Amino acid sequence: MSGTNETVEALVERSNRLGADPRTTNYAGGNTSAKGSATDPVTGRDVELLWVKGSGGDLGTLTPAGLAVLRLDRVRALTEVYPGVEREDEMVAAFDHCLFGTGGAAPSIDTAMHGLVDAPHVDHLHPDAGIAIATAADGEALTRTIYGDKVVWVPWRRPGFQLGLDIAAIKEENPQAVGCILGGHGITAWGESSEQCRRNSLWVIRTAERYIKAHSGKDPFGAPLKKYAPLSPARRRARAAELAPLLRGVASTDRPMVGHFTDSKVVLDFLAARNHPRLAGLGTSCPDHFLRTKVKPMVLDLPPDAPMDKVRARVEELHEQYREDYRGYYERNATALGGDWPAMRGADPLVVLVPGIGMFTYGKDKQTARVAGEFYVNAINVMRGAEGLSSYAPIDESEKFRIEYWALEEAKLQRMPRPKPLATRVALVTGAASGIGKAIATRLAAEGACVVVADLDEDKAVAAAAEIGGADVALGIAADVADAAQVRAMVDATVLRFGGLDLVVNNAGLSLSKSLLETTEADWDRQHDVMAKGSFLVSQAAARVLVEQGMGGDIVYISSKNSVFAGPNNIAYSAVKADQAHQVRLLAAELGEHGVRVNGVNPDGVVRGSGIFAGGWGANRAKVYGVDEEDLGAFYAQRTLLKQEVLPEHCAAAVLALVGPDMSRTTGLHVPVDSGVAAAFLR
Missing domain, CATH: 3.40.50.720 (NAD(P)-binding Rossmann-like Domain)
Incomplete structure (x- = not known):
């Protein structure tokens, strides 16, 4: 079992190192895996296993308990019963029949990618630079230019079993390749050892970063506009505090939300640029992004120092437009795609952008709201890279809808624990x-x-x-x-x-x-x-x-x-x-x-723990009532009807x-x- 322990330890170490760098992947985004063998306690024979980050985990904080453990022969045998892309969601339930022993964490939708790719170690990550190439209008050509034949382009496909088959085929057909760019999504890389896999992942990412830096055009978001220039830090924070209650009320129309405010330079520079309305309107692309930010933000189109009465009126107009637009998005795609989709979950924005002030993001708790902001910063970085090299071209809204209202996503939401009584307050x-x-x-x-x-x-x-x-x-x-x-x-x-x-x-x-x-x-x-x-x-x-x-x-x-x-x-x-x-x-x-x-x-x-009593009040009251100070609580209790302190x-x-x-x-x-x-x- 020592080899098994070493495999798991190396996988967790690699995952933590990759997850600790925000340039490499976002919070709870991506997954890593390793293949190895262990002794089956029933037969006493060695069996090949797949350890892969489980559903909902975070690479930066991953522990062995967060790994799903599956029999590799059974995962690969699923190719024989795969019913095709139209029914591939059924394969997630099939992973439960591949678990080894108790199986560890729940297998994620990306399990097939790791199990079917013929490499001992596989990383799937969502780096900003990689997604910039993946969302560029000519991403396939850029991939060839940047990487030659060492990284292969994979056209957009929704995460699932078929994507695993696609990448496995690319790996087999391109033995010289160390990874691939997943159109509209992210990257996948592999290696013979855990360290080689990590190096290959970083090489794919850093190569993209260097290319973007060297070849990006000036002002990828367009020239800055004076009317959207950031206010001074003190005025900006004061105005943000003034806006926060108004915007939270808007974001909480369907259900109460907790908020988060960000006025980082990345956000302010994006909002000061001429093209930010167009780019924001295109929405995010990577599934990890738009599942947490909604397909696009609400953008306030007024100068940062506009009178508050004018801001209130405009926010009301924009909010109604946003809700109508989101309802249209839902109804349009639910009708066009057919099938039995979950009910619309709410039409309020999760991201509100205010030029010159910053970004307000919302969620069911503070962490969710904060992470939504982090993901939109990722999206800004992606848009900058794509626009600098080419033009930003996220996946179609129908694909976003298919993921946002995916039955698997709905099932994940239904499994979440019931909120506590004061949640969101x-x-x-x-x-x-x-x-x-x-x-x-x-x-x-x-x-x-x-x-x-x-x-x-x-x-x-x-x-x-x-x-x-x-x-x-x-x-x-x-x-x-x-x-x-x-x-x-x-x-x-x-x-x-x-x-x-x-x-x-x-x-x-x-x-x-x-x-x-x-x-x-x-x-x-x-x-x-x-x-x-x-x-x-x-x-x-x-x-x-x-x-x-x-x-x-x-x-x-x-x-x-x-x-x-x-x-x-x-x-x-x-x-x-x-x-x-x-x-x-x-x-x-x-x-x-x-x-x-x-x-x-x-x-x-x-009396106990009281700052007032400790500050001299207790001694004085004890003196008034003729008791020792340490007995004051008991004295008060005895004069009550219940006789309890x-x-x-x-x-x-x-x-x-x-x-x-x-x-x-x-x-x-x-x-x-x-x-x-x-x-x-x-x-």
């Missing part, structure tokens, strides 16, 4: 680096939300966000909620990271336990600045986004039992909590027409209940989370 929680706020942010993320952890202490906010999840899940930022400029920057950072905003939790707070005579004017002002004014500023900035999006939303105030209960020695804190509690009622009445729900949570006695997680559960799907018709409500304090019952 973007949450902003203030005071979230510790205590109740951190518990809320953690719970919201666990239920599928993207979360911004905002706190006065940036280091703690960043650390809390990292603990909650990666960059596609959580963002930690510093913000003083009493400062309007910082609040605006916080909300801007939220919409630029995740595309918009759906859910705001006003949790930031502080307290001093002092009697009326001991409370200073500064004490009063500071607490009102953070909790009353701060909640107002955060809610106001968030409401601008929520209204612009037109997707409804939630605002939750973490108030207190003290908002309705009068206790000793906390005049400023209790008064400001009453202010917050009434803000809930006022905003519920005002924002209801926009579908925005506003509710509150009234905790009490939350309240933890931050209980407050988080209340927030989840308020913002989840089960209370969609509730607004203006205050939920006590205090284990039962009769004096604080709402009347």
Whole structure:
């Protein structure tokens, strides 16, 4: 078995090295394979096997568990029962009958390419330079010019069993060749050893890169236009934050989406060029590209500093045109191709291009939205290469439709796990680096939300966000909620990271336990600045986004039992909590027409993990009640009806209940989370 292990180890190493370079292949794109032998545990005899990257995996992060393992003799025997190209989808199910043992990962549609090609090692990759040749109008002639007879042109064919047969025949007929260019698609290369296969793949790619660099004409996208020149970085980001809610609302007409913003030089240069509308209108070509970006983007045709009222009107017009165009694309091809196609999945754009500003991309989660942007950058690179040498000529829209609505693609979508309750929702929680706020942010993320952890202490906010999840899940930022400029920057950072905003939790707070005579004017002002004014500023900035999006939303105030209960020695804190509690009622009445729900949570006695209690409030309250500080939580519990201590997680559960799907018709409500304090019952 040592030889088997070495074969798999070499394949995984090669895959990881190839997948680590974005010039070589895109995220989750392409596949690699190796052939070898192993002992069949049933017969004790050696059997030839094929190890190939399984469906849905990523080369850069591939592990042995991500490989499908098949008996090579059975894969090759499928040629005897192949029913022809019109029924080749049936062959994917046939791969399951070729698995060795438990078979590892699910075999992908490209398995035939790897199994039928007579080479010990095969790579199929989607490099930008290779696809540029593959999508050039005279790609076949360019392939001969660039590579001679070492690389062979393969006319476009949809991925599947027949493509595997085509490449196998080319390999047999061209023993001098090391690979091929797949028209409209990518490259395939092979080798006698894993290292030779990797070198051949890189030679095909780097040769294409060098040729494009040496022979590309000036301004492949056309001359830059002054009216589409990028704004300065600061103005660009500010305008992007202003546009993000509007565009997310457009992209979420059929179903809610998370967003991603890119203003890289590649994107800005493309959008500043004269020919970008024509090229964008042609759409992407490689299946991996358009499955994630839709067949083409929506392009805003206004200068980057156009007045927002004009932008809104134009976006509405363009969106309706886009939807009509997509419906036409679906109906036209579904009718022409015949057969029983899946229902149209949605007519909204996944990529919105804004000259002078950048690119907004959308998906079911942040990673999907981000990857869509990465794929469109790949497409821009492809178009540049093809236009520089010849002209960009992607595959026909009928072929795109056949892949986009492929039964196999539909089956893959149906196998995806059910979304979590808060999937696609973007949450902003203030005071979230510790205590109740951190518990809320953690719970919201666990239920599928993207979360911004905002706190006065940036280091703690960043650390809390990292603990909650990666960059596609959580963002930690510093913000003083009493400062309007910082609040605006916080909300801007939220919409630029995740595309918009759906859910705001006003949790930031502080307290001093002092009697009326001991409370200073500064004490009063500071607490009102953070909790009353701060909640107002955060809610106001968030409401601008929520209204612009037109997707409804939630605002939750973490108030207190003290908002309705009068206790000793906390005049400023209790008064400001009453202010917050009434803000809930006022905003519920005002924002209801926009579908925005506003509710509150009234905790009490939350000692463990609390930043307020750790900051001296606990010691002061313990002194007031005549108990040791470490016993304060137990003391609070004993004065309640349930006699149970309240933890931050209980407050988080209340927030989840308020913002989840089960209370969609509730607004203006205050939920006590205090284990039962009769004096604080709402009347």
